[in-house]
Amino acid sequence: MNLTANVIGATGLVGKQLVGQLLGNDNFEKVRIFVRRDFGLKHPKLEEHIVDFSDTGAWKNLLTGDVLFSALGTTLKQAGSKEKQYEVDFTFNLNFAQKAKENGIENYVLVSSIGANAKSNIFYTRIKGELDDSVTKLGFKNLVILRPSSLTGERDKTRWMEKMSIPVARFVTKFVLKKYRPISGETVAQAMINAVLKPDPEKTIWEADEVFELAAGK
Secondary structure (H helix, E strand, C coil), rough: CCCEEEEEECCCCHHHHHHHHHHCCCCCCEEHHHHHCCCCCCCEEEEEEECCCHHHHHHHHHHHEEEECCCCCCCCCCCCHHHHHHHHHHHHHHHHHHHHHCCCEEEEEECCCCCCCCCCCCHHHHHHHCCCHHHCCCCCCCCECCCCCCCCCCCCCCCCHHHHHHHHHHHHCCCCCHHHEEHHHHHHHHHHHHHHHHCCCCCCCCCCHHHHHHCCCC
């Protein structure tokens, strides 16, 4: 298909898996990543741009091709404040989505979160919900929003609470509340790719349990 993919959030758990899978997928001839630090990988298909995400003018003209994948996000602890977390999770994401649409990119795939709701009393899920609502209004030909449950896989920085809670969640959701069962970054990445290669015009939002189905190509 000779597609050009753009990726933000490439250094995170899902993003790393996504970039690796895109580089190994013959349907994509170029994988362009926007990062704040060197990704640390060289590949004939990989085009890396180290940018200041807040400086829209520095990267907006580079954002061209067929699809924008976003796995960009942070935690309150990493960000240091709610204002900084909002900037990363909402503002940066929305800015990239808006410029992608302006530049003619027709496919946009976003990793959101289970429970995303613009009216939520929980700060994190409220941000995600606000972003979901905002990008929906941009008019992409193929818009896909994934709302996975807890993510599993290797991170650069260990989240100890997450590391302790995942085994418990796996055990509990094996028998009840299957919608909330943890999902690997690898599986989410595969779902993101399938959302572009096998688009479903009738469906925009894929809830936690449905992300497994999308990854399996169902």
